[in-house]
Amino acid sequence: MQSGTVNPGTSTHCPYCAFQCGMKLGDAGEGPAVSANTDFPVNKGALCIKGWTSTDTLYYPDRLLNPLVRSLAGELLPATWEEAVCAIADAIEATHARYGKNAVGVFGGGSLTNEKSYLLGKFARVALGTSNIDYNGRFCMSSAAAAGIRSLGVDWGLPFPREDIANAETILLAGSNPAVTMPPIMQYFDAQQKNGGNLIVADPRLTDTAEAATLHLRLAPGSDAALVNGLLHILIGQGLIDHEYIAARTEGFESVRGVASTYWPERVERITGIPEAQLLQTAHMLWGIVKRVWSRSSLPGVDRLPGMTPFSWHNGSPPRATA
Numbered sequence: 001m002q003s004g005t006v007n008p009g010t011s012t013h014c015p016y017c018a019f020q021c022g023m024k025l026g027d028a029g030e031g032p033a034v035s036a037n038t039d040f041p042v043n044k045g046a047l048c049i050k051g052w053t054s055t056d057t058l059y060y061p062d063r064l065l066n067p068l069v070r071s072l073a074g075e076l077l078p079a080t081w082e083e084a085v086c087a088i089a090d091a092i093e094a095t096h097a098r099y100g101k102n103a104v105g106v107f108g109g110g111s112l113t114n115e116k117s118y119l120l121g122k123f124a125r126v127a128l129g130t131s132n133i134d135y136n137g138r139f140c141m142s143s144a145a146a147a148g149i150r151s152l153g154v155d156w157g158l159p160f161p162r163e164d165i166a167n168a169e170t171i172l173l174a175g176s177n178p179a180v181t182m183p184p185i186m187q188y189f190d191a192q193q194k195n196g197g198n199l200i201v202a203d204p205r206l207t208d209t210a211e212a213a214t215l216h217l218r219l220a221p222g223s224d225a226a227l228v229n230g231l232l233h234i235l236i237g238q239g240l241i242d243h244e245y246i247a248a249r250t251e252g253f254e255s256v257r258g259v260a261s262t263y264w265p266e267r268v269e270r271i272t273g274i275p276e277a278q279l280l281q282t283a284h285m286l287w288g289i290v291k292r293v294w295s296r297s298s299l300p301g302v303d304r305l306p307g308m309t310p311f312s313w314h315n316g317s318p319p320r321a322t323a
């Protein structure tokens with residue numbers, strides 16, 4: 001598609017996921033066409049198949065071109081835009097009158113631009129008068145957000161610029177397969193490994209990301225917590241922790257130590273299926289010569305994720321790769 005582009009056109013964003021890759025939307029002579037925007041700093045011209053084919057939906061024969069409004073009989077019938085907007089306004093007014101303003105909620109999407117998100121927030125609070133506004137990211141990252149709040153008091157999301165990934169000496173990706181779910185970000189992991197960094201992937205499957213990793217920890221499904229507790233056990237046992245930093249910047253470490261003490265390597269090997277030698281290798285990679293570690297996880301379950309946090313702070317390194 002991009003090769004047929006006659007006029008590269010306007011710089012814009014992919015309309016899909018929250019990575020918000022930059023792209024150009026131009027005229028291929030037969031309608032809009034996508035081409036790479038190599039100047040955009042996040043994805044540097046790379047797009048996944050969803051981005052490259054994002055204009056295809058414009059020509060899809062079943063594409064809805066007019067609103068459909070459900071009749072009292074439950075049938076979806078074509079309507080004008082004015083009729084559809086009036087139907088929405090009537091429903092909002094009726095809900096307000098019956099249940100109050102907070103009975104109407106607004107749900108945005110991770111692919112909204114900053115400007116659209118701002119407008120949506122104003123619309124919700126000022127026009128609708130509701131305090132109920134959320135977005136889809138709350139669902140797809142809800143376990144990470146809840147775990148971040150429980151262990152750090154804040155939900156950081158991604159707490160650093162993507163450029164930092166390339167400078168990290170060791171990265172632990174747990175339950176995450178960005179080579180498939182977000183391919184344009186893989187260039188940062190590729191750069192990290194080219195720079196001599198270690199990429200450790202913990203995943204029961206041999207995913208594309210795991211295949212590209214320095215070390216693949218092929219753990220049994222659902223054994224993530226045992227893995228991180230076992231790694232902490234090794235790090236604590238071998239003195240690979242920064243006591244001063246932990247004392248000054250964290251609380252509750254004794255309780256973490258108590259949990260980790262019950263996860264000795266032989267037991268963790270039995271639970272996770274990861275050989276003890278690989279556990280030791282991972283712990284030593286994570287400790288590293290210089291304390292720069294990034295851990296990021298999309299593990300299912302709030303209870304498993306807080307384990308990742310003391311894990312990335314054990315050596316005085318918050319979950320950020322700093323220069």
Ligand code: SF4
Nearest residue numbers: 014017020021048051
């Ligand atoms: S990763 Fe794919 S879907 Fe997400 S913004 Fe980039 S091109 Fe779009």
